[in-house]
Amino acid sequence: MSSGKSIDGLQRRNSSVKVATAPKKRQNTKKTTAAKNQNRKKIGIADSKKDLKRTIAEQESLNAKLASDENKKVKKKIKEADEDTSAVKDFLSENYNDDSTDLIDIPQKAKKKKDKKPKKKRKVLKRVLIALAIILVLAGGGIYLYLNDFVAQITDGGSIMGLIFSDPDTPLEKDSNGRTNILVFGTEGWIMDRPELYDGGDLTDSMMLISINQDTGDAKAVSLPRDLKTSTCTASGKLNEVYYCNYSEVYTKINSGQKVSNEEKQKYEKKAAEALMQKFEEILGVKVHYRVHVNWQAVVQVIDAIGGIDVVFTYGNQTWKGDEIAIKTTDERGIADMSYDYIHYNFEYKNGKVYHLDGKKALAVARARNAFGGYGASGGNFSREYFQQRIIEAMVKKARASNLTSDLVSALKIKEAVGKNLRTNFKDTELKTLLKLADSDILTKMETISLYDTDGSGTSYLTMGMIDNISYVYPMAGVGQYDQIHDYIKKNLSGKGYVTENAKIVVLNGSDANGVAKNEKNDLEDEGFTVTQAANAPEKDDLRGFDGVKVYQVNSSLTKTAKALKKRYNVKLNTKIPDSLKEYDCDFIVVIGNGYNN
Numbered sequence: 001m002s003s004g005k006s007i008d009g010l011q012r013r014n015s016s017v018k019v020a021t022a023p024k025k026r027q028n029t030k031k032t033t034a035a036k037n038q039n040r041k042k043i044g045i046a047d048s049k050k051d052l053k054r055t056i057a058e059q060e061s062l063n064a065k066l067a068s069d070e071n072k073k074v075k076k077k078i079k080e081a082d083e084d085t086s087a088v089k090d091f092l093s094e095n096y097n098d099d100s101t102d103l104i105d106i107p108q109k110a111k112k113k114k115d116k117k118p119k120k121k122r123k124v125l126k127r128v129l130i131a132l133a134i135i136l137v138l139a140g141g142g143i144y145l146y147l148n149d150f151v152a153q154i155t156d157g158g159s160i161m162g163l164i165f166s167d168p169d170t171p172l173e174k175d176s177n178g179r180t181n182i183l184v185f186g187t188e189g190w191i192m193d194r195p196e197l198y199d200g201g202d203l204t205d206s207m208m209l210i211s212i213n214q215d216t217g218d219a220k221a222v223s224l225p226r227d228l229k230t231s232t233c234t235a236s237g238k239l240n241e242v243y244y245c246n247y248s249e250v251y252t253k254i255n256s257g258q259k260v261s262n263e264e265k266q267k268y269e270k271k272a273a274e275a276l277m278q279k280f281e282e283i284l285g286v287k288v289h290y291r292v293h294v295n296w297q298a299v300v301q302v303i304d305a306i307g308g309i310d311v312v313f314t315y316g317n318q319t320w321k322g323d324e325i326a327i328k329t330t331d332e333r334g335i336a337d338m339s340y341d342y343i344h345y346n347f348e349y350k351n352g353k354v355y356h357l358d359g360k361k362a363l364a365v366a367r368a369r370n371a372f373g374g375y376g377a378s379g380g381n382f383s384r385e386y387f388q389q390r391i392i393e394a395m396v397k398k399a400r401a402s403n404l405t406s407d408l409v410s411a412l413k414i415k416e417a418v419g420k421n422l423r424t425n426f427k428d429t430e431l432k433t434l435l436k437l438a439d440s441d442i443l444t445k446m447e448t449i450s451l452y453d454t455d456g457s458g459t460s461y462l463t464m465g466m467i468d469n470i471s472y473v474y475p476m477a478g479v480g481q482y483d484q485i486h487d488y489i490k491k492n493l494s495g496k497g498y499v500t501e502n503a504k505i506v507v508l509n510g511s512d513a514n515g516v517a518k519n520e521k522n523d524l525e526d527e528g529f530t531v532t533q534a535a536n537a538p539e540k541d542d543l544r545g546f547d548g549v550k551v552y553q554v555n556s557s558l559t560k561t562a563k564a565l566k567k568r569y570n571v572k573l574n575t576k577i578p579d580s581l582k583e584y585d586c587d588f589i590v591v592i593g594n595g596y597n598n
Contacts, residue, residue, distance in 0.1 A: 170433045172214065173289040179493055182210045182290045183277050184392075186299070187243070202272075204243045206366075206388055209280060209288065211493050212442060218495060219442045222449040223385030224283060225462070229472040229479050236470055242279050246272035269293070269423055285486030286493065291425050298421030299366070300359030302395065308358045309394040311365070313376070315351045324354050325394035327365070327387060335376030337368040366391045380464075381473070382452040389448055396443045447500050449492045451485065459502065459530075461485050491528040496564070499528040503561040503587040508537035510544050510591045520592055527568075529561075533584070537591050541578035546593040552577055555587035565590070 172180040186206035208223040226240035233245035247268050253260050277288045303309055310324045313334050320326040329335045329351060336348040347364050349355055357365065369384045370377045377383035426434060437443070453460040461484055464473050475481050491499045505524065509517035521534040537543040543550070551565050553573045565588060566573055581589055 169436075170429055172212075172430055172433055174214075175287045175289075177493060177495065178213055178215055179286075179495075180212045180214065180290070181286055181288050182212070182292060183273075183280055183288050184208050184210055184292045184294070185243070185273075185276060187293070187295045202244045202247050203240045204276065205240050206385070207239065207276070207280070208385065208389065209284060209286070210443075210446070211286070212437065213495060214437070216495060217440070217442050217445075219446040220449050220492060220500070221389050221446050222284065222451065222489065222492075223382075223389065224280065224451075225381040225385065225473045227381060227464075227471060227473045228283070228462070229467065229474045230279065230283075238472070239279065242276050243272045246275040266423070270425075273423070273425075283482050283485065284489050285482065286489060293423040295421050296363055299363055299391075299395075301421070302399075303357070303359040303362050306395070306398050308356050309362055309391070309398050310354055310356050311390070311394055312354045313349050313351045318351065320352075322354070325390055325397060327390045329376035330378040330383065331376040333375060335365070335368060335374075337364060337370070337374040337377070338372035362391050362395070379452065382450075382462075386448065386450070389446070393444055393446060400441075400444070449489065449500070451488070461488055494528050496528050498558075498560040498564040501558045501561050502530055503555065503558045504532045504585070505529055505561075505565075505588045505590060506533045506535075506584045506586040507531055508535055508543070508589065508591045510537035510546060510550070511594045511596070512545065513594075516592050516596075520590065520598070523598055524590075529564075532586060538580040541580045543578065543580065543591055547595045548593050549596050550574060550591040550593070552581060552589040552591075553587075554584075554589065558587055561588065 174180055185204045185208075187202050187204055203226070205226045206223075207226070208221050210219065210221050212219045224239060226238060228239040229237055230239050230242070231237055232239075232241040233248070234241050250260055250265055250268050273291045273293055277291055280286075280288050312320050312322065312324045312326050313329050314320055314326050315329050315332050315334070327335075332351065334348070334350040334353075338346055347361065347368075349365075355361075366388045367384060368374060368377045368387055369380050377387070379386070451461045452463075461476055462473050463476050464471065466472070467474075467479075472479075475485060477484050507517045507521045507524065509515075517534040517536065521531045524531050549569045549571055551569055551571055551573050553562055553575050554577060556562075556575065562573055569590070577589075
């Protein structure tokens with residue numbers, strides 16, 4: 001019994017041991033399972049990261065392939081659209097009933113006539129939709145608003161849409177002679193919307209009219225001096241105060257503590273600019289169609305953006321055959337100006353030497369007027385006006401030579417300079433035409449119409465003098481008398497090349513009839529020639545009683561006038577001057593004989 005009990009007790013103990021140890025095995029199993037699960041999670045995360053990287057790489061590769069394929073498709077579409085220019089115009093003409101079918105710029109190429117097919121029209125529609133899509137993309141990225149604001153600033157409220165869909169051949173406004181007249185003026189201030197920060201910031205010390213004939217490519221410029229006496233809101237009454245007088249209400253509001261927004265300032269700017277346009281019309285006797293208002297900051301920044309300009313200074317009859325713009329001085333030493341102000345532009349340049357000017361140096365030349373012991377600009381403000389015209393020509397020439405379409409940095413710099421420092425009244429639809437003119441050689445061949453003779457070689461229509469102890473410029477005919485200036489400007493803008501030479505012509509009567517020289521003088525003047533004297537011809541050197549007309553050329557440099565007289569009278573010009581005619585101070589002598597009938 002006892003042994004049985006012992007065995008049975010042992011079994012019970014063993015059984016209890018088994019029972020007791022069983023829970024420990026289950027606990028260890030749980031720990032192992034948890035650890036395994038944790039490891040699996042880590043491995044799963046790592047695998048997920050690898051999968052994600054692999055997916056991203058595959059997506060990038062796919063995107064690159066799609067982009068490459070899309071580029072090929074776009075190039076193919078553009079090529080097809082270029083080949084189907086005639087279909088584009090037919091479609092637009094039929095659907096928009098408009099003769100001006102160039103809603104978008106399409107290269108013009110020689111093409112064969114093809115039958116109209118719906119397929120071509122679909123191509124056109126696709127291209128229009130692509131253009132619209134581009135605009136939407138730009139808008140989504142903020143670039144559209146950026147460019148739209150720029151166009152609105154420089155065009156008095158225009159839009160980028162008007163620019164994009166405008167015809168590059170949109171004609172500018174013209175007068176009866178086919179000329180477009182643009183007032184370009186500059187103010188002293190360095191911040192367009194904050195002229196009050198600079199003393200005299202809205203005085204227009206630079207003013208010129210640029211007249212362009214788009215059909216003939218003829219361009220001329222005439223400047224008016226800042227000290228020209230005229231009626232203004234001030235006691236002194238000078239031309240450079242006209243803009244200020246119409247803008248000064250802004251200062252009144254600011255001084256009284258009122259806040260004036262930039263939008264309100266721009267309204268006053270427009271009012272002041274239009275007042276100056278009207279004053280130019282009064283003085284010059286021509287219709288002014290457009291205005292361009294810049295300040296000095298724009299000139300400096302634009303010249304710097306295009307890498308500076310190259311000029312050479314000349315004196316007297318000295319000529320320059322290089323590509324650089326030649327600027328004529330009035331001193332054999334060259335030109336120097338000792339002005340000293342907030343940008344400190346002292347300079348001294350010799351004649352016959354090429355100089356590279358950055359923005360500030362170019363501005364210094366444009367403002368030179370023999371100040372503080374300077375030389376080479378004895379005409380004072382008249383010399384300054386001439387220098388400004390030549391600097392503009394040099395700037396335009398350099399800009400045309402610069403590839404701004406590929407030089408994005410320079411283009412953006414110019415955009416910033418122009419957007420902040422330029423105001424015009426050009427329409428957004430006219431900007432392409434304006435840019436097209438700027439890209440041509442019209443402005444680089446611009447001729448100067450001078451109202452003041454600085455070197456004694458021509459006729460002056462303005463003079464300088466003291467009135468009430470104030471220095472003024474005023475017409476030779478008297479203060480406010482502009483008739484002679486009107487006639488002179490009208491002749492110079494007639495489109496006749498010889499007019500700009502202003503050659504002095506003497507007309508002599510060598511016939512048996514009376515009044516012939518006087519009548520011929522009137523006819524020549526009506527055609528724009530300058531006749532200084534009409535009289536009877538001397539009774540010797542075969543100058544009386546002959547048949548026809550004799551024309552003598554005293555000045556061989558006036559080739560345009562010589563060509564015009566040769567054509568008018570259908571004669572060969574004589575360069576050997578008879579002794580009896582050498583007493584006449586002129587460039588050409590016209591002797592009218594018997595039987596001449598104009």
